[in-house]
Amino acid sequence: MKIIIVGGVAGGATAAARIRRNDETAEILMIERGQYISFANCGLPYHISGMIEEREQLLVTSEPAFTERYRVDVRSHTEAIAIDRKNKVVRLRNVTSGDEYDESYDKLLLSPGAEPVRPKLPGIDSPRVFGLRNIADMDRIMTHLAQHNPRRAVVIGGGFIGIEVAENLHEKAVFTTIVEGCDQILTPLDYEMAAIVHSHMRDKNIELYLEDKVEQFEDKDSHTVVYLSSGRRLQADLVVLAIGVRPETTLARAAGIDLGSTGGIRVNSHLQTSDPDIYAVGDAIEVTQTISGQQVLIPLAGPANRQGRMAADNMVFGNSKTYRGTQGTSILKAFDLAAATTGLNEKQLVAADIPFLSCITHSGSHASYYPGAKQISLKLLFTDKGEILGAQAVGADGADKRIDVIATAIHGKLNVEDLTELELAYAPPYGSAKDPVNIAGYVATNVLNKSHELIEWKELRAALETKESDMQLIDVRTAEEFGFGSIPTARNIDVNQLREHLDELDVNKPVVLFCQIGLRGYLAYRILTQHGFTQVRNLSGGYKSYAWAVD
């Protein structure tokens, strides 16, 4: 059996290794356009700052080492330029010499990845404008940093890579601005969760221009001017484009392989393309989102690796393995915070027409009395039957753990009540007897069985803006906390005294309660609703979420 693999990094190299483990006799050719196979794409931003010190650390394995161990015929500096599907032949071009030649295959695997989006803006070919996808891109940025010692950088795009690049440029003492077309960075998060990251990035002195777009670049002698649609002009000594990626489908398209509506290569559940002898994996394919059932692009390393292994099995043993789709779990480090998500967020749920409920809680990463506990903000999205649709966590410690737990719960089709029952490892340095995930489960089940009703910050803000409502807005924190700032028009009644002040509230008018994080508002909710109040709601995520989202 002769197998050709196009692309020698996450999906491709994993498949090559697994094919060899599956079959000592297979002839395996791995074709890579670039200089390196198996490099750590995800580590690239961190070498810019020197956080990852040695460039070599990014080379997870080398061509000779891989060849020696796996006896794979690695062809780097080689591009696959055409597929003759009828004759099962791939046309290859040595990108150094320009030589072209053919190789036949029994099975072909495409793992060509994605290409950075690069809009045709005036001036985009400036030598000060960079992208970041591979080692060569990174080398170019490093060289520019070394030669020009830039003072001001503009990063276009506030997605994962944009934020990582901004952080690492900032660590190199480059004053960095992020320009983002949406009203928030980090679109996998909902607005009020991203707002936590906005605030943190600004604290770190990263400038954010949201709802703004680049229109043009203009090179001056000493710098480049970045023109934004708002009319702003930014001076930059370095510009990094990070406005997303699109599937690399040139080869597949030219060969007449079906693409899906997202633009990614279409595969069946065995990761087989429309040509049964050609499999495809990784950033280049579209996948089924496990919750919505929709076809989507989820260009992440975990899925690419998993798909590579599975395609290897299906190519060698026949279609024995089924890919069940991608859930979309991801995480980003933004300075001291981690922002992690799994499943679907509000925007995606709305787009997929899936009705949902949500709750936001803020808990300590571990027992508050043990030093070093950090706040985790956790948003949970679920159906009115309790099925978990998604979760988002932002925090300086332990956000990754909580999202991994909920990602596992989603995989296992657990519901929010199960979250209350999860037995997670507890000792004071690691968690709480009631873990943040249990707490989120409590709040969600209370919402479901209507022993707790929430109002979201958006709805409260809208109600406050109309000013016409007869809503009674009550801050149930202490007088001292109230004194430090509250939501305009709120009255203060400490939850601990609420029972003595019931007669000051109109039982026939709506009441909105809030405290700092939601817990005391909930207690107040329980008191009021058991004293004849019927229109009571508690602010989801409390003053904390409100202040982040609205300020």
Added chain:
Amino acid sequence: MKIIIVGGVAGGATAAARIRRNDETAEILMIERGQYISFANCGLPYHISGMIEEREQLLVTSEPAFTERYRVDVRSHTEAIAIDRKNKVVRLRNVTSGDEYDESYDKLLLSPGAEPVRPKLPGIDSPRVFGLRNIADMDRIMTHLAQHNPRRAVVIGGGFIGIEVAENLHEKAVFTTIVEGCDQILTPLDYEMAAIVHSHMRDKNIELYLEDKVEQFEDKDSHTVVYLSSGRRLQADLVVLAIGVRPETTLARAAGIDLGSTGGIRVNSHLQTSDPDIYAVGDAIEVTQTISGQQVLIPLAGPANRQGRMAADNMVFGNSKTYRGTQGTSILKAFDLAAATTGLNEKQLVAADIPFLSCITHSGSHASYYPGAKQISLKLLFTDKGEILGAQAVGADGADKRIDVIATAIHGKLNVEDLTELELAYAPPYGSAKDPVNIAGYVATNVLNKSHELIEWKELRAALETKESDMQLIDVRTAEEFGFGSIPTARNIDVNQLREHLDELDVNKPVVLFCQIGLRGYLAYRILTQHGFTQVRNLSGGYKSYAWAVD
């Protein structure tokens, strides 16, 4: 409705708060023998060293604060001494004044916790011998430390509390010895996993005397002599007894409430005792282990809290909630390591007569190229159908996360193949594209489908001891690694050259392969079994686990 709760800490206080949230009108009495309600039992060891600086931090809430918020009639310094079940009356004694009086109840909740085991050894009443269960115990130890400035401590018992106490005494510059009757500390772990902690504790200069027992204490003027059954005598300025706890059932037993065979209070799935008006939760009850179905004692804070909340609901609303049992997830910090477990370990599986398979892997806590990655050793136990029975993780970072993920997987009845598919949050600071949990899943599924056969360290050691076997033991690491030390009688053939050296091995004799962690041994396994070798096994956990367990 009048509810009396006996015990005002984890289970009791949680139930009291939840009952109030459920029912504003209930009359709630919370009876606590000690001075404090709602204290952080789990934090006690950490105040000894000053890691938790302020004693007050251990008081999670105070009697006045709790009363004000929840309008619970808290009676501290009060012991429940008898239950008249016929008349539904509890006899209470004020432990300060000695006054006794009765209180009637509609429903009664017992959350009296556990009492430390204190064997009747000669000399055990020495003023230098302490236990640690509550604030008063801790205060006594702190006073002794302040007044006598001890130099040498002996901790009896190598369980969670013993190890935590030893660490914290060591942090106070007290030279500390742990005496443990078993051949290992931390019995929730299997031997080779505990061996990692042994080695770490010894590195930290904690002395471990395993398979040894205390027989007697003898007070001298300046110190106490601890006599061990091995004949050893240890000098101690301070002794802490931590040989486990037993359910506190004095009250229940006297009232004729059924106990189970474990000695804990027997409850049904609604947490109701043999008396339907009396519920019981926490360390005092026996629970169903979710995997074995057996009745066991699992004295941990998470279950106590959850049970307290559930009993509150059942007492107020009728038996609406069902407790599904306890899985037994736990974690311990031992200096720089975390040791975490979920489900059953080998000993428990053998005792429960459940056949099992296992694998041990060692992975980085996050991508190796990003600074700060620490090794996680992960043991997975599973049935021959792939059902997950338990897991153990030891490591300096991220062991808690992996056990929480597997605990969730067990709750969701996921199998080892699901572990390969879990989509966990990956960016270089937090994980790997193939997370340690995915890797454990890969190895386990390979074992299941017999594309990988393992040998355990115990079996290899036994085979080496008999010396009669015709086993070919091959170290497939590099010559350099081999040079630093290997398993006696092993030959070195680097996996990368194995294909060229096949003729040096006898295809008809058994081969045992090993490398450092198991990965290269597996690659070698794949090569040999595809070249006609039929009796090949790879050492589970590699040389690393072997060396820890055997040395």
